[in-house]
Amino acid sequence: MDEHIIEAVGKCRIVIRDGRVVDVGMPRISSCPLARRFACPVDEITPEAVRDNVQNRIDSFGMCTPLRELTSEEIFVGFGASEVISTSLKSRFIDAAVIACDGAGTVVVTRPDMAQGIGGRMSGLIRTTPIPEVINRIIEGGGIVADPLNASLDPLAGVLAAKNAGHEHLVVTIHDPEDAKRVREHDPDAIIIAVHTTGYSAGDAEMVRQYADIVTACASGTVREICGPYAVLQAGSSVPVYVLTPAGKHLILLRMAAIDYPLFTTHADLPVSGERCPKPLV
Template sequence: MTQGDEHIIEAAGRARVVVRDGRVVSVGPARIQSCPLAARFTEPVRTFSEDEIRRNIEARIAAFGMCTPDREVVSDDDYVLFGASELLSSALRCGIIDAAVIACDGAGTVIATTPRLIQGIGGKMSGLVSTTPIPAVIERIREHGGIVVSPHDAALSAENGVSTALENGFHAPAVTTASADEAVSIRRAYPFAFIVAVHTTGTNKEDAEKFAASCDLIFPCASRAMYEIAGKQALLQGGKAVPIFAMTAAGKNVVLAKIANSDTPVVIAGHALPYSEGKEPSPLQ
């Protein structure tokens, strides 16, 4: 473990969690009170209390070494049909993208070059605010074909990740971001990038408009503005309780490719968007 080891995560309901030396040292208040996805976690979060969120993070540390040198970085498991890592893993298998710029605890910005690496890093990861380098994790990512953009400080910068991907010969990178301004900047600099907005609970109207204008896929999480702005502009919605919005033809293609290559039964029907059965995260922020 590196000296000064600290990892800050916005977990269930955007509760701010600090992990040091493999231990949860603080848990902040959640911004929502219920979420159908969180209720189905291996260690469920139903009331969004500090104790529940702490147990959930501790379970992740125990299960796959999150925020520790034991961090597992590859996986063959799909956890949800329309999760960000599941969709990007599928897109890479189908040749729609050739790499994914994502965030990993202990490594920072990573260029993942295989479906297993995308899923292993992102499948159980929450919103990463900051992290410090863990040499064992960085080496494990490299062993599985990944590129760590800033190994010396594990900095988080999606735009730097896209630039580095291009420098390394990739031509069709996907990238995830929780920043509307970063999404706008990436779209301007790299119009061919496939941009995915993640971890958007609390997004205001101004930023929702920026995301809607810049992204191919949007996870609205518990943002009222995202439902009202991005949802109404979407070409396709995947899922009902915790949906994803495809904003472009490229985004729509990624969702449809995932459906085409999944054994999960689905219903496809025309409908005004966003579509809801009243089971989304609550309260919307």
């Protein structure tokens, strides 16, 4: 069966089959400043609005279908994980990125435009099934698919595949905090970015605080409470990105250097909270 499950826009569980949204769960938050800036904006987070947004992604760039666009130069968020990763690849500070892709599972990419094309427009991928056309184009583009038969999601398998291919300096995105621990124990030098953290328990937040280098706060209250005070740098305030280590800080500084619009920096006690945070925090 062609079935893909993602979490998007307020921690909604969304099921996609054969290029159509077939089920949308109830959102856990009602508003988000980032959601208002989507190509298909979501002002009030309702199941109907989420369905329209996700179907628009399917129709516009082929998410979860054989027509999936895999490369992009478009910047969606100033300090989004895909933007930070693509900049780091472009600067050659890292050799490869281990990320998730609908239709392929865990993949290893070395091209900045592929990191941005895969990650920039995708929400939290929970489960996916193999799409041969997507897998073949990733491989033809120089990427690696860790498990082409099952399209499984396993960051550690991606790390092992990257190492086997000769890539030493890696950045790895994780959603499950246990994966941060597994990756760190196998590769102490990997730069780990925790993404899609809405709904994290206190234990989840504590684990990524210990093992991740960068944590996106999303709509997580526990990440703000537990990770925020340990940040050595924070990007953004409404939906903050907390940087916890010098290696993560270097990635953000590379991203800052690549941004061509004005930036404001200052010293502050962290974390700093913005006025337009997602509501409620969960």
